[in-house]
Amino acid sequence: MSQHQTPLVSARHEEEDAPENAGPKPGFLPIETNWFDRLFISVVIWVALSLFWFRFMEPMGLSIWISNVIALTLAIIIITKG
Numbered sequence: 001m002s003q004h005q006t007p008l009v010s011a012r013h014e015e016e017d018a019p020e021n022a023g024p025k026p027g028f029l030p031i032e033t034n035w036f037d038r039l040f041i042s043v044v045i046w047v048a049l050s051l052f053w054f055r056f057m058e059p060m061g062l063s064i065w066i067s068n069v070i071a072l073t074l075a076i077i078i079i080t081k082g
Contacts, residue, residue, distance in 0.1 A: 029082040038082045042075035 029038070046068075053067035 027082045029078070033082060035079060038079045039075075041082070042071075042078050045074055045078075046071035 027033070029041075031037075033041070049067050049071050050064065053062070053064055057067070058064060
């Protein structure tokens with residue numbers, strides 16, 4: 001019977017030794033998000049920035065690739081730190 005009790009005792013001991021989860025890491029976004037929410041926000045920003053770029057910046061001669069680089073940089077920052 002002691003063989004069956006040993007794994008339970010050790011499992012309980014590991015749970016007691018585990019550090020408390022302090023909750024989600026606070027980011028700079030004003031809402032609580034997971035990685036998929038932050039990805040969705042990044043895609044929406046990319047679409048909005050592209051539309052803005054097509055309307056106002058591309059007629060001035062600036063390529064859409066500049067907008068894509070800006071959107072990708074923002075997406076990386078939002079997903080990792082947001």
